[in-house]
Amino acid sequence: MSRQLTVIGTGVIGNGWIARALAQGWDVVAFDPDPKAPARTRSFIENAWSSLQQLGLADSASQTRLRFVDNIEKAVIGADLIQENVPERLELKREMLATLDAAAEAHVIIGSSTSGFKPSDLQRDCKNAPGRVIVAHPFNPVYLLPLVELVGGDATRTNHTDIAQVLYKDLAMRPLLVRKEIEGHLADRLMEALWREALHLVNDGVATTEEIDAAVVYGCGLRWPLMGTFLTFHLAGGEQGMRHMLEQFGPALKLPWTKLEAPELTDELIDRVVEGCEHQAAGRPVAELDRRRDDFLVELLGLVQKYWPEAEGLKGRI
Structure with a gap:
């Protein structure tokens, strides 16, 4: 029996959900008040389909x-x-959530x-069944990246999140x-910390956007897909693991190496970041960069599953 995903709002994230659901054999019904939305969505899916294949x-x-309704x-x-x-x-x-809850x-x-709001705040105006309104935060590109953060609010009960986990697993998430x-849930809080520090480094003239990206791509970024943050540092402690790592490097956490406050987004900083990114893009359109990223992610997901068999469903069907 096929399942149906209803998607409300068809920007980059909404279209990512649509592409993922179609690839997993679901029916999709979409609503977006923009009359250009159907054409934009079908173009998006066409661009993503080869990676999904x-x-x-x-x-x-x-x-x-896929069908759109009015x-x-x-x-x-x-x-x-x-x-x-x-x-x-x-x-x-x-x-919108109150309207959906009523309907x-x-x-x-x-x-x-939502990438930032708490579910209790989102549930506030829902009168019908507020507990089933939860955060289900994905990551771009939604049709390839499998993580979805599920967060319940004050009205949410275990049966709501249990049902949600089954449904999202059926979407190979x-x-x-x-x-x-x-x-900000979990992952965005971690990404924002790195993002703020990167902006400071650009703002202070320490590095360009390209140099910072190189530091991630050829350094820490190569370890993170397999081991994440904690297990990576566990290995840094040698045979004694995390305990030795904390004893040796823990005191450095008190040193003023990082700036957790975000820098002011002045016109000068914005120009530096934009010009740096445009230089890195080298005139390539976003659709081309999307395809390059997607091809990489398909191969990377295969490697993650090869070396971490517990990561069920990261590549293909569960």
Whole structure:
């Protein structure tokens, strides 16, 4: 029996959800008030499809299983899972989620792709079944990267997150249940710390955007896909592992090596960052860079699964 994903909002993230669901053999119903949305979405999927083919399509996968509707009430009919992707403004998301909660059957999970807001804040105006409104935060490109952070709010119960985990696994995703709601969840808080430090280094003239990216690509970034942060440092301690690493390098954490506050985004800093990125892009359009990134990720996901067999479902069907 096929499942249906309802997608509300078809920007980059919404379209990523659509592409992933189609590749896994789901039906997709989409709603976006922009009349140009259907054409934009189909172009997006066409660009992503070759990478999805490399990753492994479900037998029933088809781009033809997508249809757009012209209102919320039609969009939620028959949904097994609803994914909200409207712009990152709290009041707008609250309004949309309250509308979805009122329109959808009470048992249907409603996931918000928010990268920062807490689920209790998102649930506030939902009157029908607020507990099923949860954070389901993916990572771009959604159709390739398997992580989805699931966060429940005050009204959420274990059965809601249990059902959500099953559904997202059926989309060949790796659900990560976040124990405690916090702004930015887990992964974005880690990425933002690195991002703030990188902006300081550019702002202070220590390095260019290209040099900072090289430091990640050829250094720490090569270790992170397999081991993450803690296991990488565990190995840095030698035979004694993390305990020795903390004894040896722990005192350095007190040194003023990092600047956790974000620098002011002055016109000068913005220009430096933009000019640096444009130099790195070397005139290549974003669609071309997307395909290059996607080809890399397909191969990388295969390597992660080869060396970390516990990472079920990262490449192809679960």
